[in-house]
Amino acid sequence: MPSRQHQLTPWVVNLAILGTAAVFISRILWQILRPNVSDIAKQIAVRIDGANTGSGVIIEHRGDRYLVLTNWHVVNVEQPPIATQSFKIATSDGRQHSLSPRQISRIGKLDLAILEFQSRYRYPVASIGNSDKLQEGETVYVSGWADPSPQLPTRVYQFLVGNLSGRIDRPQDGYALVYTVNALPGMSGGPVLDSRGNLVGINGRATVDLRTGTVNAVLGIDINRYLRASGKLGR
Structure with missing residues (x-):
């Protein structure tokens, strides 16, 4: 007569397979159903x-x-x-x-x-992320309304993609995030989003090479810094 252990083994294996399949399917569904970050x-x-x-x-x-x-x-x-x-x-x-x-x-x-x-109209509200978990190299998205220029006669909405390239340990005015997004004037104050569309920062400052006039880096204020300053997150 087969031992009870041998009788249970196929059930354990089947449950493990089903569990793995459920996780895999849920991930696929999340990728399909989640809103696009640009939207x-x-x-x-x-x-x-x-x-x-x-x-x-x-x-x-x-x-x-x-x-x-x-x-x-x-x-x-x-x-x-x-x-x-x-x-x-x-x-x-x-x-x-x-x-x-x-x-x-x-x-x-x-x-x-x-x-x-x-306003009596309904508008979507940002989902707040955890900026403390952002790692260098992660994709970030910056959006906002660029000021007019010789090529842009009016203010134009921009959606830009880059990567978090570093953090500043002792930030001035809160600017701790450094990223490879060449944000334009007029986009100051716009959202910085992670790959899931969560708000992780506020875009706002650029450093310029005085010799060439080109932008060295674009800086943002991490959202957890705002939450702590406003008393919405433990210090």
Whole structure:
């Protein structure tokens, strides 16, 4: 008579095979069904127009109120003449939402600001990622609205792809992320997304070689730094 152990062995093997197949199928389904990062970026990014130009990303929704995260240098209401002028936020549907200096607040000493606008329309909100887990070499995506240039007569939405190339241990104004994305003027404040479309940073600064005038590196503020400064993540 076969031992009980031998009777159970085929069942164990079959269960292991089924389990492996289920994991494999679930991964395939995730790849098929998950939204494209470019689609996510275009829905959550906003254009900022006014005394300065820039970009931003919708990070929170409270009733008819939306919160947008951007760079402080884009909307620095403490600096004339910005303090006396209003801004407009253009959402993905093309609608424009007026914004007064009273609806702008800086986040600690970071080059970040929160903007608040009201709308009865529904807009997607960014999914917050964990920027602490980003590794050098990982793919990152930056989106925003580039300023006009000789080749671009109007502001144009841009979706750019690159890699995280390094981190700065003692960042100035919060700029700790370094990446190989040649972001253009006007894209400051736009989202930096990981390969799953999660918000992991805010784009905002470039270093320029004074001899050649070319961009050396593009910098961003990691999203966990914002979360800690705003009290939404343990320090």
